[in-house]
Amino acid sequence: MKAIIIGAGLGGLLSAARLSKAGYEVEVYERLPITGGRFTNLNYKGFQLSSGAFHILPHGPSGPLAQFLNEIGANVEIVRSETTTVRVPLKKGIPDYGKGFKDISFSDFSTLLSHKDRLKIAFLIVSTRKNRPSGFTLQTWLRTQVKDEWLVKFADAFCGWALSLRSDEVPVEEIFEIIENMYRFGGPGVPIGGCKGVIDALESVIATYGGKIHTGTEVLKIFMEGGKAAGVLIGEEVHKADLIVSNLGHVATACLCEEALSGEKNSGYLQKLETLKPSAGIKICLAADEPLVGHTGVLLTPYAKRVNGIDEVTQVDPGLAPPGKHLTMSHQYVAPENVKNLEAEIELGLQDLKEIFPGKKYEVLLIQSYHDSWPVNRAASGTDPGNETPIPGLYVVGDGAKGRGGIEVEGVALGVTATMKKILG
Amino acid sequence: MKINENCVGCGQCASFCKKGAIEVKGKARVTDACVDCGICMLYCPVKAIEVPA
Numbered sequence: 001m002k003a004i005i006i007g008a009g010l011g012g013l014l015s016a017a018r019l020s021k022a023g024y025e026v027e028v029y030e031r032l033p034i035t036g037g038r039f040t041n042l043n044y045k046g047f048q049l050s051s052g053a054f055h056i057l058p059h060g061p062s063g064p065l066a067q068f069l070n071e072i073g074a075n076v077e078i079v080r081s082e083t084t085t086v087r088v089p090l091k092k093g094i095p096d097y098g099k100g101f102k103d104i105s106f107s108d109f110s111t112l113l114s115h116k117d118r119l120k121i122a123f124l125i126v127s128t129r130k131n132r133p134s135g136f137t138l139q140t141w142l143r144t145q146v147k148d149e150w151l152v153k154f155a156d157a158f159c160g161w162a163l164s165l166r167s168d169e170v171p172v173e174e175i176f177e178i179i180e181n182m183y184r185f186g187g188p189g190v191p192i193g194g195c196k197g198v199i200d201a202l203e204s205v206i207a208t209y210g211g212k213i214h215t216g217t218e219v220l221k222i223f224m225e226g227g228k229a230a231g232v233l234i235g236e237e238v239h240k241a242d243l244i245v246s247n248l249g250h251v252a253t254a255c256l257c258e259e260a261l262s263g264e265k266n267s268g269y270l271q272k273l274e275t276l277k278p279s280a281g282i283k284i285c286l287a288a289d290e291p292l293v294g295h296t297g298v299l300l301t302p303y304a305k306r307v308n309g310i311d312e313v314t315q316v317d318p319g320l321a322p323p324g325k326h327l328t329m330s331h332q333y334v335a336p337e338n339v340k341n342l343e344a345e346i347e348l349g350l351q352d353l354k355e356i357f358p359g360k361k362y363e364v365l366l367i368q369s370y371h372d373s374w375p376v377n378r379a380a381s382g383t384d385p386g387n388e389t390p391i392p393g394l395y396v397v398g399d400g401a402k403g404r405g406g407i408e409v410e411g412v413a414l415g416v417t418a419t420m421k422k423i424l425g
Numbered sequence: 426m427k428i429n430e431n432c433v434g435c436g437q438c439a440s441f442c443k444k445g446a447i448e449v450k451g452k453a454r455v456t457d458a459c460v461d462c463g464i465c466m467l468y469c470p471v472k473a474i475e476v477p478a
């Protein structure tokens with residue numbers, strides 16, 4: 001059996017590793033000269049920046065991605081973050097960090113609420129595990145439960161950091177699925193070597209089982225035979241396969257299928273694709289001699305104008321920066337209406353960093369923005385159409401086709417796991 | 426070399442330019458240090474870089 005994988009992003013490489021291990025003859029085609037897509041390292045002035053991700057696995061060494069890597073024998077060391085902290089103004093009611101701040105632990109968020117609201121939250125934490133709320137956005141649901149804007153700010157910082165969305169864009173069901181996954185799999189972690197540590201390990205598994213990766217090779221078309229996906233076009237050459245896995249998301253994959261999806265019976269699928277919204281974000285990469293965050297986890301910043309959270313990966317792996325230096329990266333959600341004003345959004349982010357780190361010395365290494373066809377996520381959490389397509393033998397993996405409640409690369413791994421179950425049984 | 430409106434500002438090109446000739450802030454911008462070697466074009470994930478023939 002032969003499988004062709006289109007795209008060597010994380011989803012493509014996970015699929016390639018699993019299928020080659022199962023005995024498939026696997027060929028991966030990647031348009032760029034490098035593998036890893038939005039999940040690999042970019043060397044910049046000796047710092048291991050990244051092509052997308054913050055070098056973070058949302059559920060660390062015991063999450064779906066780590067489990068998948070373990071099962072296929074990919075050797076990656078993943079270090080669990082010791083803590084997640086939240087920066088808040090010294091006194092409640094102060095709108096920003098200008099007059100000073102303190103850091104509290106993520107799990108202590110309710111200590112900033114009134115006594116009555118704290119009791120309500122304690123009750124909700126227990127009751128919602130049995131009776132999940134549904135049918136609202138997270139923000140609407142929160143407002144019906146507790147009248148305290150701090151909770152909305154906190155939810156926005158978390159959703160902005162973890163999903164690059166605002167709390168009024170996230171279905172409350174999805175957040176509860178994510179919370180359930182936090183109980184099940186635990187909090188975040190950092191792979192040693194950063195994103196590329198994971199990508200290198202996957203490539204080595206693929207090579208061990210005889211799979212091949214062709215970089216600098218763009219797939220131009222997916223073609224069909226007897227109503228089934230049968231191969232791809234590269235340059236002028238046709239390459240046949242029994243199975244095709246696309247790592248490009250549903251929309252770009254559909255474009256490669258051209259007229260094969262034009263019939264009436266596919267109109268529902270095509271309409272669904274039109275509703276998918278990629279999420280946008282800005283990452284600001286800082287270099288510093290002294291630690292800025294000071295721990296191995298995430299610092300959420302709900303009182304900043306734009307920045308949602310910051311991590312300092314050199315706390316876990318000092319090899320990600322030149323000796324003695326720290327690499328600190330901030331993330332900010334970009335609202336759809338602001339994608340056209342990226343420069344102004346970046347300015348607000350840079351001002352935030354000055355307020356978050358007053359008196360600290362750092363250098364802005366690179367400012368990276370992501371939206372539309374190279375986004376933070378191809379489909380907003382909880383909205384994608386799954387891994388199948390209307391074309392038999394053609395599957396979609398990656399962050400445009402995740403599992404429910406799967407944050408970022410954990411969702412990519414859940415989606416690949418589900419796809420492999422369908423293919424391999 | 427020219428950067429077209431496809432550019433998302435991801436900075437990938439800047440990390441592969443050996444001349445340090447690309448500045449990025451929402452979009453990439455090429456400086457006078459560019460020698461038109463064409464390397465950056467290969468690394469752009471959204472085909473935003475056009476090198477003159």
Ligand SMILES: Cc1cc2nc3c(=O)[nH]c(=O)nc-3n(C[C@H](O)[C@H](O)[C@H](O)COP(=O)(O)OP(=O)(O)OC[C@H]3O[C@@H](n4cnc5c(N)ncnc54)[C@H](O)[C@@H]3O)c2cc1C
Pocket residue numbers: 006007008009010011012029030031032035036037038039051052053054055056057058217218219220247248281282283370375376377397398399400407408409410412470
């Ligand atoms: C700023 C930012 C921060 C993030 N932070 C985190 C984080 O900290 N933790 C986390 O878990 N996730 C994070 N993410 C999300 C994570 O990076 C992505 O979800 C993940 O990398 C997506 O992988 P993918 O499998 O969808 O493949 P992609 O990375 O989209 O790869 C697809 C590949 O296909 C190739 N390709 C495209 N067209 C063709 C073609 N026609 N022929 C051949 N090849 C083609 C592309 O070049 C690319 O290499 C972040 C993303 C961004 C942008």
Ligand code: SF4
Pocket residue numbers: 426441442443444445446447455458459460461462463464465466
């Ligand atoms: S063409 Fe060459 S020198 Fe010019 S910006 Fe691109 S990589 Fe740098």
Ligand code: SF4
Pocket residue numbers: 428431432433434435436437438439449452453468469470471472473474
């Ligand atoms: S790699 Fe392409 S999209 Fe990214 S900044 Fe450079 S030109 Fe823009």
